[in-house]
Amino acid sequence: MGNNLYHADCPAIETLALIGGRWKVIILHVLSKHARRFGEINVRIPSISRKVLTEQLRELEADGLINRKQYKEHPQKVEYALTDFGKSLCPLLAYISAWKKNVEGNSSQDIIQLPD
Amino acid sequence: MGNNLYHADCPAIETLALIGGRWKVIILHVLSKHARRFGEINVRIPSISRKVLTEQLRELEADGLINRKQYKEHPQKVEYALTDFGKSLCPLLAYISAWKKNVEGNSSQDIIQLPD
DNA sequence: CTGTATCCCTTTAGATACTG
DNA sequence: CAGTATCTAAAGGGATACAG
Numbered sequence: 001m002g003n004n005l006y007h008a009d010c011p012a013i014e015t016l017a018l019i020g021g022r023w024k025v026i027i028l029h030v031l032s033k034h035a036r037r038f039g040e041i042n043v044r045i046p047s048i049s050r051k052v053l054t055e056q057l058r059e060l061e062a063d064g065l066i067n068r069k070q071y072k073e074h075p076q077k078v079e080y081a082l083t084d085f086g087k088s089l090c091p092l093l094a095y096i097s098a099w100k101k102n103v104e105g106n107s108s109q110d111i112i113q114l115p116d
Numbered sequence: 117m118g119n120n121l122y123h124a125d126c127p128a129i130e131t132l133a134l135i136g137g138r139w140k141v142i143i144l145h146v147l148s149k150h151a152r153r154f155g156e157i158n159v160r161i162p163s164i165s166r167k168v169l170t171e172q173l174r175e176l177e178a179d180g181l182i183n184r185k186q187y188k189e190h191p192q193k194v195e196y197a198l199t200d201f202g203k204s205l206c207p208l209l210a211y212i213s214a215w216k217k218n219v220e221g222n223s224s225q226d227i228i229q230l231p232d
Numbered sequence: 233c234t235g236t237a238t239c240c241c242t243t244t245a246g247a248t249a250c251t252g
Numbered sequence: 253c254a255g256t257a258t259c260t261a262a263a264g265g266g267a268t269a270c271a272g
Contacts (some may be wrong), residue, residue, distance in 0.1 A: 011216040012145050012209070018137075029128050038234055048267060054235065075233040076272080085219070091217050093128065099208050100127040103201070106269085147270040154254050165246060192252080204266065209237090 004099055019089065021115035023056050025096060028082070032065060032090050065089070093094050124167065134179050139164055139172050144202065144207050147182060151197035181205070 019025055030036060030044050042053055057080060060066045065086035071077040072077065082090075139161065144195055148153060158169055173196060176182045181202035187193040189226050198206075 010142075011213040012141060012175055013214045014216045016141055020141075022136075025128060025132060026138075050235070051237095051267095052265060057263095070234090073233095076235085078234060088219055089215065092211055095211055096131045097127040099205065100130045102206055158254095166255065167247095167257095168245060171245095187253095189253095192255085194254060 001110055018065060019092075023052065024060060025093065027053075027056055027060065028065065028086065028089060029093050029097070031080060031082050031086070032093055035069075035079050038078050038080070043078065060086075062106060118154060134181060135208075137172055137175060139168065141209065141212060142174060143169075143172055144181065144198070144205060145213070146170055147198050148206050151185075151195050154194050154196070157196065162165070175200075185224065 006099050019028065026045055027041060030041055036044075038053070038057075039052075041057075042048065042050065045053070048056075057066065057068070061068050064083055067081050069081070070077045071079070108114075135144065143157060143159055146157055152160075152165075154169070154173075157173075158164070158166060159171070164172075173182065173184070177184050180198070180199055183197050183202075185195045185197070196211050
């Protein structure tokens with residue numbers, strides 16, 4: 001959400017400041033199962049360019065949601081993983097996925113059940 | 117998420133297509149408590165211009181998440197409310213708000229409890 | 233392999249004035 | 253009050269080439 005923070009004390013807005021970026025939920029979703037290398041993430045999200053993927057990863061790293069580990073090898077190898085803070089988002093990520101499934105199968109007023 | 121749909125069958129991406137817009141979660145959050153008039157929404161989200169607010173409301177309406185009711189009065193009155201489909205998002209909206217609160221108070225590995 | 237550096241076009245969004 | 257129209261500035265994002 002970037003620049004102006006209307007009600008910076010609103011929890012929803014604070015959360016969105018971290019995960020509201022165009023690709024961040026998807027990236028976090030990819031990383032929620034395994035730590036992944038740069039190329040692995042890119043394969044799973046083919047529509048994102050390397051440039052933009054790099055930018056998003058840098059922001060997620062700066063916000064403490066993911067961790068970047070660089071191995072001194074040739075060819076180079078870099079691995080991204082959720083931090084503990086990032087892992088605390090997993091239920092929310094699962095919820096986002098679960099919502100669509102639930103709505104498809106049930107009446108839309110139904111309470112959505114969080115997957116375990 | 118607009119143009120290219122890499123894995124359109126991914127539930128997370130489908131959900132984000134509906135609520136991933138820059139202001140949509142905030143707007144839905146405002147409407148989750150009451151139906152609101154255009155100006156009331158704008159007051160609660162001062163940083164969004166009328167033009168952009170209009171655009172976002174139109175998209176939410178087109179996606180069936182909100183309902184626009186125009187009263188034939190002077191001065192004009194228009195009220196926006198969540199549809200049943202939109203209401204099915206309320207737990208997710210609450211979850212987004214709850215996450216930040218939970219993380220502040222607890223260890224980041226803790227499972228977040230959905231508010232009732 | 234994992235990026236960075238440019239270039240350049242597209243999209244977004246603010247300001248302002250105007251309408252029913 | 254609730255928008256629409258227009259113009260413009262800024263940000264976003266793709267393509268390509270290059271670097272460590």
